Amino acid sequence: MSKFTGSKWKKSRRLGFSVLETGDELKKRAYGPGQHGQDRKRKPSEYGAQLVEKQKLKELYGMNERQFRRLFVIAKADKTTVTGLAFFRILESRLDNLVYRMGFARTRAAARQLVNHGHVTVNGKKVDIASYLCNVGDVIGFKEESPLAVVKASVEGKPATPAYVTVDAEKFQGTLARLPERNELPKEINEAQIIEYYNRKL
Numbered sequence: 655m656s657k658f659t660g661s662k663w664k665k666s667r668r669l670g671f672s673v674l675e676t677g678d679e680l681k682k683r684a685y686g687p688g689q690h691g692q693d694r695k696r697k698p699s700e701y702g703a704q705l706v707e708k709q710k711l712k713e714l715y716g717m718n719e720r721q722f723r724r725l726f727v728i729a730k731a732d733k734t735t736v737t738g739l740a741f742f743r744i745l746e747s748r749l750d751n752l753v754y755r756m757g758f759a760r761t762r763a764a765a766r767q768l769v770n771h772g773h774v775t776v777n778g779k780k781v782d783i784a785s786y787l788c789n790v791g792d793v794i795g796f797k798e799e800s801p802l803a804v805v806k807a808s809v810e811g812k813p814a815t816p817a818y819v820t821v822d823a824e825k826f827q828g829t830l831a832r833l834p835e836r837n838e839l840p841k842e843i844n845e846a847q848i849i850e851y852y853n854r855k856l
Contacts, residue, residue, distance in 0.1 A: 706847075708851045726852050748787060749784060749788055753769060757809055769781065776788060790833060805826060806826075809826065819831060
């Protein structure tokens with residue numbers, strides 16, 4: 655299946671879920687895009703509901719299917735944590751996501767660009783792979799002595815940061831202090847449906 659490349663707003667309306675985590679996309683029109691968007695109210699099948707939940711989480715983190723499925727397989731192999739929470743924790747540990755969560759970028763897409771263009775460091779070393787998985791205690795910063803204007807603007811906006819990261823706004827550094835708990839993660843996602851979806855496939 656080819657990757658859907660429409661705007662984030664269209665994706666959010668199609669899924670009935672804010673993939674930007676702001677809710678702005680759904681304020682005017684909470685129904686799907688297109689001429690018949692308001693008419694698409696049929697209750698989805700069990701498989702359809704599972705597919706929608708998978709798409710919601712995949713679009714939230716801005717990943718393609720191959721990347722997403724690979725991380726699910728890793729989470730499923732974790733015997734110490736329930737699969738849904740393990741999966742969320744892996745997704746939250748991605749470098750692009752942490753740059754976003756720490757408030758250094760206003761969207762995950764912007765955070766991904768910062769990483770891909772070589773501006774971001776982990777423990778003082780440049781890492782330009784957005785999917786890099788960080789560990790608890792890793793310190794995320796910037797290569798430049800004076801971070802880019804876009805980073806400063808994001809930090810000056812004083813974004814809310816989750817409790818599992820700590821941020822030194824003056825130094826433009828942040829640390830993954832601990833792994834998140836389920837109640838600190840998006841409540842609109844039903845991860846049990848995603849597990850069922852992949853259990854059909856794997």
